[in-house]
Amino acid sequence: MPILGELLIGRTARPGQNGTFQAIDAASAQALVPVFGGASLDDLDQACALAAQAFDHYRATTPAQRAALLDAIASNLLALGDALIQRCMSETGLPRARLEGERGRTVSQLGLFAQVLREGSYLDCRIDPAQPLRQPLPKVDLRLRNIPLGPVAVFGASNFPLAFSVAGGDSASALAAGCPVIVKAHSAHPGTSELVGRAIQQAVRDCDLPEGVFSLLFDSGRSIGQGLVADPRIKAVGFTGSRSGGVALMQIAANRHEPIPVYAEMSAINPVILLPSALAERASSIADSFIASLTLGAGQFCTNPGLILAIDSPTLRQFELAASARLQAVPAQTMLTPGICQSYRAGVVAWRERGDVQLLAEGDSGSEQQARAALFVTSAQTFLAQPALREEVFGACSLIVRCKDLSELQQVIHALEGQLTIALHLSAADHQQASHLLPLLERKAGRILVNGFGTGVEVGHAMVHGGPFPATSDSRTTSVGSLAIQRFLRPVSYQDLPDALLPPELQQANPLNLPRRLNGELRS
Structure with a gap:
């Protein structure tokens, strides 16, 4: 399937006329063909009009019909074959194995929501029959079901070009709910987005559904993304990206005549707490697993372990030495875009220049388009006094915080913002300390895990990929797993x-x- 640089609005495909841009090869920083045109406000209006026209028809389809659509999208994605993987590798710098795994996850997500539709409990149907003879007053007949919100705007993510983008979890769950979807593609991987978008467009056509069920727009600036959220025909937003971008969309949505929900996944540093007995038993092996998680995908995971918390001790210093040695052997890695790479390097330099933070180790050096992993250490008092140290450095950068005792460790946890994940490394002898920490951790994160790391998000029924602000804009929801359908x-x-x-x-x-x-x- 050729990549033509076209907008997909309902059944049509045409070049955008509002400015131009090109994808950049992440490894070489060279421009890739073709040239893409940004959507105009007229294009946006047409996509929203088609979505609004399609809504009543689409929401009236049976769960089985929508499940068939999701299955057709999954089949079409697989039929794209190696062309999809090759283009995605060029646009993101991510390795083949990672992208083949992500394609498998994307297909699995579509299958999960097809299963949810066929099972039916997502509708939460409730019946309270009438009791006309009840005294002192008769009881009315009440029946309840869930219905879809309306057309949904989905923003593609930079770090997951398949699983959190055009056919990713937000689109899959919205389509499953019965909501037409308009995707604003991420400008870093437009070719990948067009290929996936055409696969969805074809599935909508083959399932004989209204053309407004899906559209794909490109934006050469910010006007289309902002206009999409502001359009009164859009009833909800799914977003994965930066804190500043998510908050900006939340403000637009809140200021509308009819405010709408924005389900934004934004920023997290995903603390890892190392309890004393676990460190004493296996400091070196925990260090190996930590560095593997930290540097996975150049650290560009939303669940990347950006913070290590532990009580200072000889075994913590052993962990630091082992982690440093392991990190120094990690080669530099290509990041998603030159801009992301530059921002990561700037963040590392800012920490290096601080007098109250010590650089423990850096990974091996690489090319201009590659970034070196970095590991820093500081005291709990410095961490508590410097809010900037609690901000995410997007990439393979992590900070170890040495705490004097359990009380200071708890103070540090209290100071944290909301997180997607918090991990506890413990042994049986640490259970009492862990039980004291758990109520606090529950207030801070959407997922608590033991003896592991947050990277690797299982797509299932019991998964929560969300958390208190700024991890997400609404801590009651998840963007991964079957519960994601409830957002729409x-x-x-x-x-x-x-x-x-x-x-x-x-x-x-x-x-x-x-x-x-x-x-x-x-x-x-």
């Missing part, structure tokens, strides 16, 4: 409607064979 649904209650007027999900005969809650009791 809202409940509606029906009182005393005749059976013939009820949606099929709530009719007495249960024609869709859905699990439903009758008088509070779940029945299938």
